[in-house]
Amino acid sequence: MDKTLQNLVDKLILEDHFFDVNNYIHNKAHTYRVMCHIITLSERVGQIREGSLAMCAAFLHDMARTDSGFCKLHNKWAAEVKLPQYEGFFFECGVSRKDREEIRVAINFHSIDQELDRFHPFAKTTAILKDADALDRFRYGDDDFDAKFLRYKTSLQMIDFGRHLYQETKNNKDLTLQECLRIRDEFFAHQKEVEALLNPVEEEGIFRRVFTRMFA
Numbered sequence: 001m002d003k004t005l006q007n008l009v010d011k012l013i014l015e016d017h018f019f020d021v022n023n024y025i026h027n028k029a030h031t032y033r034v035m036c037h038i039i040t041l042s043e044r045v046g047q048i049r050e051g052s053l054a055m056c057a058a059f060l061h062d063m064a065r066t067d068s069g070f071c072k073l074h075n076k077w078a079a080e081v082k083l084p085q086y087e088g089f090f091f092e093c094g095v096s097r098k099d100r101e102e103i104r105v106a107i108n109f110h111s112i113d114q115e116l117d118r119f120h121p122f123a124k125t126t127a128i129l130k131d132a133d134a135l136d137r138f139r140y141g142d143d144d145f146d147a148k149f150l151r152y153k154t155s156l157q158m159i160d161f162g163r164h165l166y167q168e169t170k171n172n173k174d175l176t177l178q179e180c181l182r183i184r185d186e187f188f189a190h191q192k193e194v195e196a197l198l199n200p201v202e203e204e205g206i207f208r209r210v211f212t213r214m215f216a
């Protein structure tokens with residue numbers, strides 16, 4: 001894993017009491033799953049800087065909720081109350097002070113219909129957080145998930161993993177981000193094995209034989 005992301009994985013440790021209410025849907029486990037999706041997505045699209053800021057935004061994004069229902073204000077509360085409380089911690093973790101505003105905007109936009117213009121300087125960080133949050137909507141049931149709300153094409157390739165990660169972790173009250181990443185590595189390694197079985201012609205050995213014949 002990229003060392004900027006690894007550093008945040010090691011340092012962004014959540015405690016239940018960081019959350020304003022004990023909420024069974026928007027809790028530590030949800031936040032860690034969102035952070036896991038951020039790492040996966042940002043590595044796959046090569047947007048590590050934006051991914052690391054989205055990690056900080058994810059850490060706080062649902063902390064100020066007062067209940068588990070539809071809430072139009074928890075984004076503002078997190079940006080206005082939680083960010084000032086935790087920004088010093090983020091700076092200690094290596095986040096630059098000039099990136100504070102980018103984290104704030106991502107938190108603020110995470111739960112509202114309005115999208116940032118795609119050329120807005122903070123559009124990528126915000127989109128990574130929003131897609132990662134959406135990939136954990138399986139906690140509301142399969143019917144609630146709608147792929148058309150995903151912004152990155154790469155996120156579309158992560159839907160099965162989103163479902164799997166939720167199913168594997170939904171009863172784990174002591175979930176860690178490391179455990180999410182372990183489940184992720186196992187899932188994609190298995191997926192790769194299945195793909196290799198389905199597409200044997202793309203296996204390295206067969207390609208090598210063809211090229212040897214062509215260039216010998």
Ligand SMILES: [Fe+2]
Nearest residue numbers: 061062110111
């Ligand atoms: Fe939220």
Ligand SMILES: [Fe+2]
Nearest residue numbers: 026061062133
């Ligand atoms: Fe969330």
